[in-house]
Amino acid sequence: MNFRFQNLLGAPYRGGNALIVNDSHLISPIGNRIAVTDLLKSQTVTLPIQASSNIIRVAVSSDGLFLLAVDENNRCLFINLPRRAVLHRITFKGPVHAVVFSPDGKFIAVGVGKLVQIWRSPGFRKEFFPFELIRTFADCNDKVTSIQWSPDSNYILVGARDLTARLFYVKKVKGVHFKPFIFLAHRDSVVGCFFGVDKKTNKINRVYTVTRDCYLFSWGYVEEEGAESDPPSPGTPERDTDGMVLDGSARKRKDFDWKDDTPGGEGEYVSKGKWELKRKDGFMQAPAKLTACDYHKGIELLVIGFSNGVFGLYQMPDFVCIHLLSISKEKITAVGFNGLGNWLTFGCAKLGQLLVWEWRSESYIMKQQGHYFDVNCLAYSPDSQLLATGADDNKVKVWTASSGFCFVTFSEHSNAVTALHFMANSNCLLSASLDGTIRAWDLFRYRNFRTFTTPSSRQFVSLAADQSGEVICAGTLDSFEVFVWSMKTGRLLDILSGHEGPVHGLMFSPASAILASSSWDKTVRLWDVFDGKGATETFRHTHDVLTVIYRPDGKQLASSTLDGQIHFWDPIDGLLMYTIEGRRDIAGGRLMTDRRSAANSSSGKCFTTLCYSADGSYILAGGSSKYICLYDVADQVLLRRFQITHNLSLDGVLDFLNSKNMTEAGPLDLIDDDNSDTEEGVDRQTRGNLGYHLPGSMPNRGRPIVRTKCLRIAPTGRIFAAATTEGVLVYSTDDSFIFDPTDLDIDVTPETVDMAINEGQMKRALILSLRLNEDSYIKKCIFAVPPSDIQCITSAIPFKYLQRLIEAFADLLESCPHLEFMLQWCQEICRTHGHSIQQNSRTLLPALKSLQKAITGMHQDLADTCSSNEYTLRYLCSSTAGTNK
Template sequence: MNYFFQNLLGAPYRGGDAIIIQNKLLVSPVGNRVSVTDLNKFETITLPIQSSSNICHLAASHDGTFLLTVDENKRCLFINLPRRVVLHRMTFKHPVHAVKFSPNGKYIAVAAGKLLQIWRSPGFKREVFAFELVRTFADCNDKIVAIDWDTESKYLLVGSKDLTARLFFVNKVWGDYKKPFLFLGHRDTVVGCFFGVDKKSNKVNKAYTITRDCYLFSWGYNENDDKLDKLGGESPEPSSQGTSERDGEERGEIVKKRKEFDGKEDNSGEDGRYLHQGKWELLRKDGFMQAPAKLTACDYHRGLDLVVVGFSNGVFGLYQMPDFVCIHLLSISREKITTAVFNELGNWLTFGCAKLGQLLVWEWRSESYILKQQGHYFDVNCLAYSPDSQLLATGADDNKVKVWTVSSGFCFVTFTEHTNAVTALHFMANNNCLLSASLDGTVRAWDLLRYRNFRTFTSPTSRQFVSLAADQSGEVICAGTLDSFEIFVWSMKTGRLLDILSGHEGPVHGLMFSPTNAILASSSWDKTVRLWDVFEGKGAVETFPHMHDVLTVVYRPDGKQLACSTLDGQIHFWDPLDGLLMYTIEGRRDIAGGRLMTDRRSAAKSSLGKCFTTLCYSADGSYILAGGSSRYICMYDVADQILLRRFQVTHNLSLDGVLDFLNSKNMTEAGPLDLIDDDNSDVEEGVDNQTRGNTGYDLPGSMANHGRPTVRTKCLRIAPTGRSFAAATTEGVLVYSIDESFIFDPTDLDIDVTPEAVDAALSMDQPSRALILSLRLNEDALIKRCIFSVNPIDIRAVALSVPHRYLKRLIEALADLLENCPQLEFVLNWCQELCNAHGNHILQNYRAFLTASKSLNKALTRTHQDLADPCSSNEYTLRYICSFGAKK
């Protein structure tokens, strides 16, 4: 039950701003969550923080400590990124279109509609309301879409939809308020505006404004023509004769007052200059020549004087300023580029395409990819864990099969041979072969060593396959159909069709072989579960009738129990040997909750349409996970038939079915206000509205509300190690794992079992007693400390003294050490001695040790793979050195 959210796969990017922090951390929004990718270690994690709706804007402090997120509901989260916790929350009154930290980290500039707001950054202050509004500028006539700070955090350059850019002075100016300087001459929205500096003096002496109609304006600041009075902010008037003494006295008083004002607040510009009241002139106007495409993203690197731009046709360009020399002009795709940014050093470019779920990091000097990830275009339909739990395969309605590394969160191969939606996946026992079934009428076998489709299974006439299974030996492949209600059986070695199993009268949506024998179980919409003896060819040997359509079927890992879910929201448990119904779980009320925008009934009565569409046993068979057309994933205890825990998939209000109560104010004569799309910004940019959706046979389930996705779970799979499980949901593939830091399980405690007793046993050189005490406490840090306190020569004796009841916990600790500690030989010695001492007991009780042994096997396999390449390289180097020395 100690499962917590760990990562989100299948959707690396869905729109919004992407930023790079400290030249190594790529931060991007994924729905209402934030994904952080370490570009040095090539690992990605998803923060355990959820916003109220899809995140559209990100900003990070210069040192990378604080992260600011703003979602579509105008709600802001102030996050401590290293600790991954939310420090403060706030809701803006107007929609936010841009946000940026000042270089010194003191202020946050927020474009709230037409207003430019300057907020003081809260930092680590613990206050009821930590955000402090410093200034508000209301000079723009339309919403602000671009913001840039100068190097000293005193000036702001903003671009607006009113076809202008404005230069604001952040600090208060002595005397009356003066309007900001306007940069005019644009014929479309100013998408980006940036300050430029002189490399010698490091002063702001130029500015760039970039418009949506693919033009770049270069502006220069001329100090020689600056005739404004720096004291009063007004042009000096010629003094009349006879009043020189009086003017001198008044001017002295002005200077005196001005010095007093300057002492209270630092309001001077660079070297006493006021850029917003100075002389700016248009130096040149350059066109990107990409019409009819629109410019959708841009960024500027001050140190290298480079500009990168992205267009709605998928093309991006890199230009050297101020001469506007094109360095690169390449195409990523045919869809709109939604974000384009530099890293701090300027050697990496980050591009994002929301419609394709594409995220790229490109090194422009060597013209090579640092990162290239793309999620599924549509919702994920099916999942499959590899036998060693290191890989996770996903199939979706975009006809693609992707294989992900669970530990890093990266997709390393994509198979695109299918021509219709992928509906089922299955890993073979050898870990190097993956099977996939599709609506295109084929079942394909993929080689994960050579990354190719080495075998394709088809039927005599075209059929749509929706379920897939393979026996334990890997010799027989079975697939169930949607249209002909048959089960096709092929030989894995020859690819020949061996048999066609007929008897079902509805689509066969569930298939699974028994883990202990060659009996195949199938579930169908004809309200039956059938057992088939595939090898003997006897047809259906048993039929289990139900009152409603059967949606899926799964075997318990020991093969002594069969679970299936029906359309009325129940889970039935059968004894496959005696053919008897053991018990039934009524789960409709457990997954009830969440009201759709188009529902005419309340959420309390919405359980009528709720049912479980996917089931999955735990590795030891003690509990079962169930998910379906709901925002919940339910965990049941099989023996007692009780609900242990409910996992809520998401709190994202951008999805339908999350709220139990809807706001009646949002209901209009034309329908729900949230379903009325009155924003034509994408159409104006020359591209279609970018909405994710679903295609195929179950289109009404996911995108029934005019492009608004409905939260649900399509597939659940538990890793063979039992330490994690994955759920294919509307938000993506959510991975939950057991928290490794501390699991308090007081099953064998008394007053003498304390951390102090463990320390005392270690100080008295009693490693065996200390290890047993730490295992009774079940504190991870203490267990590992006691493991390392044992001398290598004493490992065998200590391993023999460990009671059988603590073996599972000790094996789990050793598996974790194998993956995370450098003392590899020491831990391997522990594993060997433990297996020698208790191997017979582990084999006799294999079911109890199944999850722990698979975790250990996964750690050993991963460690072996990590060391294989360096060892081979070192061996070759040593042979070369030895041979070279022998020749001499």
């Protein structure tokens, strides 16, 4: 059970800025994690790194090696991006609203409150304190909102909320003090400021400042002969003639290698001239506010995002509008260019929307949007290729599990989606909703081809279908009934009555046509749907039953109750087999409104979702907690607890009560004194419905409560997904780095495997590699076997090594170019060991599902390739036929 975090789905973007690195890799923060999307391969991966709270700013060095991420608690992570490892950490002394690497990668400019700090970039050096503060500029009178470096890394342009922008000369010249130039005439806070470069001389000749009230100011540089150096600004830190700088912590540092001792050098660029306002242009989007902007100096293009969802693309310096389009009606929170300037990135935090648009061809490179509300339910397709999610935003999304991309969204439901189920052929998806409908979706034509309803409106909260796909069942929240429909005709066949509470759990037995249902009336009932005899068995509990699930072989039933226990039943004999007491295992995390620690809290300590492993030996359990518990069913012991998040921006992560944060009016975090979003004309984003408090209902500032609503293990058994407050967390198992021999002996060594291959003893070599259980040697022996000997060697493989061999073929099929050779192996295994596979289907099911997934994926790739080259293949075939004639 070596599961570890792999990816985060369901939420491509939650806020902050987004960047494109190396012209094809998009970096975007998702809560307290960071996602990296390969735009060429259409594949996204989430870094296995968590910040202490939601990440608000990211910056990447020009060479793409280092990533800087700053969260809401002013804590910064310095990350090696290729290795995905945290190198250094630092905490700034104020809120950070801007952070930028210098073009040469040596320095980092950080806007900390009203201060602009220049730090030396740590790099790969091993130092006791790698971050070194070089200079501090304290000239701004309000929060710093934007920082821009000049191409030569000598100047920085700083915009602030004090209606000004300032130009600082970063280097120090001995005996000369430069006062920063102040750009005035703004009537609102400066959102962005940028340098304009003359392409002929490669010198700075323009400055653009963009304000929140939708105006663009263009400034030009005018040289003045005979001008003397200005005195130092009274707001800047004190400096002496020895090149020492006094920073905010009153510590003096020498800076010998970073000062310009040549008087009359580049520093005179500022002292001998001035900047004049050349023109002022309006974007004509009032009453909307300008919320995001970016400038590409290579092609002189400016992109602007507004609070009404409109963006504009302008050619500078003539201010020619190229595009003015609308993405949505919500505020655009992030815009940006890639290195070449042909792609634009847009982010909308309220909708969870992230777009990459090519402005020349007016086409989307990437278009992803997550669920706005919590994800309620998950479903894996039988071949493990697809993952479906349903949420409180009335939408059903289908994701490609391997790439992490959503390829279709169904929005026909008019209320929250509560349950999902894939049919056996993976081409049909069922969804249940509180709007009183069960909808069937065709994943070939992407349409709703059938809708199941009831004579009077009901709210459905559970869903199940039998193995043949002929009968659909759904449990209700209000009438406490189970409705049965025919899949072919859509007719209502039966109504199963007997429960006295909401039916939240529903599942057909994998081995028979018996339906199990769980209800808040403290019972689990078994129904014979096809014979119409009603409830055949009733399992009574002492507390409300929250969910029920069958083991994959149908010989065991598990149910969770409100008192935090998991009961295991024998559905054939109707006996209670054993019980797991999980109340203390799931306990963890206290809410802000709690007056006691998590260990002493009695609320929410129960499992609301269960899921068996593919072989039925383990069970996963989750609920209103930050933990997911993994139990061994046979021994009833806790094997592992997964903490789904460390994000302190969520409620229910901390375990202990901190008295320093308590006031007479209640917890300090509940007192909201920040009106920045209201000033912008946009209300604070507050997520509602299940698991979230509506505005005004509870005074917790809309902070989501951490919880797990649904758990599903893929049929391959190597991946499981959890629908949590953070999104859909995907965990996978990776055994490639674990030495776990099956049958080790003194003669079973890598040397003996190589010796057997060299001597031509392929059967002995393959068995030795399977006993050694080393992945590289197993694959080496497979490729060493001639195709003519496959049948003979397959028949000599003992059954106990068959599962490991099938897993090796499933792994090889995903990347091996020798497709016919691999399929010949698979065919001979099924033909030779078919009887043994049927008798031990439960043990081999995860490996066989992995093999099916690999073959299905390869078949789909070949079908797409052949379809796109249909006419080329026809031409080649016709040319070959003519030549033969």
